[in-house]
Amino acid sequence: MKRNSALIACLAVPLLLSLACAYIVLPEGLEDLTTESKGWRAIPTGVTPADEGVVRIDLALLNETGDWSAMKATEGAPAILHTDGDDRECGTVFVGTGGHRVAPGFQLQGYIAGTKSEPVAQPIYVECPGGAPAPGSTISIPYSYVMGQYNYYEQDKGRVHDSLEVELDQAVEDLSFPVGDPVERLIQDPSTAMEALNKVTLELTDVQRTPDGLELSWKTANPGEYPTYVHIGNPPVIGEDGILYGFYETPDIVSVPITAAGDAAEWKTEVALPPEVHGLYILLSVETGKARLFANYAIDISDR
Numbered sequence: 372m373k374r375n376s377a378l379i380a381c382l383a384v385p386l387l388l389s390l391a392c393a394y395i396v397l398p399e400g401l402e403d404l405t406t407e408s409k410g411w412r413a414i415p416t417g418v419t420p421a422d423e424g425v426v427r428i429d430l431a432l433l434n435e436t437g438d439w440s441a442m443k444a445t446e447g448a449p450a451i452l453h454t455d456g457d458d459r460e461c462g463t464v465f466v467g468t469g470g471h472r473v474a475p476g477f478q479l480q481g482y483i484a485g486t487k488s489e490p491v492a493q494p495i496y497v498e499c500p501g502g503a504p505a506p507g508s509t510i511s512i513p514y515s516y517v518m519g520q521y522n523y524y525e526q527d528k529g530r531v532h533d534s535l536e537v538e539l540d541q542a543v544e545d546l547s548f549p550v551g552d553p554v555e556r557l558i559q560d561p562s563t564a565m566e567a568l569n570k571v572t573l574e575l576t577d578v579q580r581t582p583d584g585l586e587l588s589w590k591t592a593n594p595g596e597y598p599t600y601v602h603i604g605n606p607p608v609i610g611e612d613g614i615l616y617g618f619y620e621t622p623d624i625v626s627v628p629i630t631a632a633g634d635a636a637e638w639k640t641e642v643a644l645p646p647e648v649h650g651l652y653i654l655l656s657v658e659t660g661k662a663r664l665f666a667n668y669a670i671d672i673s674d675r
Contacts (some may be wrong), residue, residue: 393611404540411436411442411516413466413535415542416480420503425453428510428539429496430466431613433551439572440475441669442631445469445532452499454508456603463498466512466535470555470619471654472521473606474558474669478551480613490618512667521656523663548613549652558652558669568599568658570594571630575653576637578675584616585675587653591637593630600629602658602665605640608672611650617642622656623663651675 417429434440444450444466452459469482484493497510505599517527550558559565567573577588585608591601604622609615630636649674656665 376429381431408437410533411435413512413537415539416544416546418539421635425498425500426503427496427498431480431546432477432495433503434473434475434536437475437519438518439472440516440518441470441472442514444512445515448513450497450510450512451618452504452510455505459499459501461497461499465493465511466495466514469615471615472667474654476552476554477549479549479615480585482615483618487618492614500625504539506540510537510539519532523667548611549609552591558671561670561672568661570598572600572603573601573657575670578672590635591630591640592635593632596632598629598631600627604656606653606655608651608653610648612648616644
């Protein structure tokens, strides 16, 4: 068991906003909350032998760190299938969050990979040589994860290296996505106003379905005396199919309009996803506190 001192940005403190009808959500930053991280858990959802002499192990990943977290399988390190007294090296390993930070208690079974110009939906699975594993088989997958706010200047701070230990006899075929283990007060209403950099407030003002996915409308209001950029990147969404939609790029490099002093700014972001996917949540990163430091919010748009 690992102990981590983490700032739980998702447990937000509402304050009244005198200039609007919404309330401001501030990241929890005034005290250290000690949480016990269980790391990430991998849940087998299918074990399928193929004619080519390989077996495919499909997985779902559950964030049990107690904080927002991004994880990935260790590059160059094979997974190991332990079956019937034999250890098989599995070189095909697609396990991770695609770079995104995922809310605590959320689970997924795929992410967007490929390139920005040619993205592809990547299911989470491991492929191993040989036939069907014997009863009682397990698989070990080396991985690492980071927790908490994204900080451009300390991207790998606190990275934990561990191994996923998966019992293949416990395959589950009817998981509910994306919330696997609900966390109290984590999920925010779409009308919530969030305090961003330099006390600028950020709001989600509209969500529209398009032929290709979603169009999200954003608005910032700047009560200060100086113009401010507030970066949010291109926020991804995750829904009832357990796929995390949105090609990852660091949120600080995505262009946003400047919010002039005493004024407001509006812009839109888009995310591609199939029209049949519903039950959606936005996994939002908001530049706050200082430049290139991002707090995290899970926003419920499941009725869209």
